[in-house]
Amino acid sequence: MKRFFxxxxxxxxxxxxxxxxxxxxxxxxxxPFEFTAANKKLPAGKYTITVLxxxxxxxxxxxxxxNGRFSAIVLTSALVGNVSESKLVFDxxxxxxFFAHVQIAGDSTTLAALRSAKERKHLVATAKKKSVxxxxxx
Numbered sequence: 363m364k365r366f367f368x369x370x371x372x373x374x375x376x377x378x379x380x381x382x383x384x385x386x387x388x389x390x391x392x393x394p395f396e397f398t399a400a401n402k403k404l405p406a407g408k409y410t411i412t413v414l415x416x417x418x419x420x421x422x423x424x425x426x427x428x429n430g431r432f433s434a435i436v437l438t439s440a441l442v443g444n445v446s447e448s449k450l451v452f453d454x455x456x457x458x459x460f461f462a463h464v465q466i467a468g469d470s471t472t473l474a475a476l477r478s479a480k481e482r483k484h485l486v487a488t489a490k491k492k493s494v495x496x497x498x499x500x
Contacts, residue, residue: 391499399461448499
């Protein structure tokens, strides 16, 4: 009888722990150009952007191609602002694109990528030629 009680108690604790796990936040977008994220060049294609640690104040994003062949982990800082639709924003310097930030529909924060040394180099070299590219995710 005691063993039955221990097994039942363990199952209840396990079920509670599984239900307490935070939901992952995910966006899927078709990115029509090669871009750089976290010092990695990623080819054009469909990508999922997932918040890896949603309960942290310093969130990390995983940018991964749908076929799983290409991925990057991007550290972010949070900017406040509620958005109605999911968007990816890229900074463009000449013909090079750098992942800048993601806005996730219904979330109160925009997750801005920390700039890599490579991007800072392009920023200094082509400061007046920067443009912003926005992709609406769906």
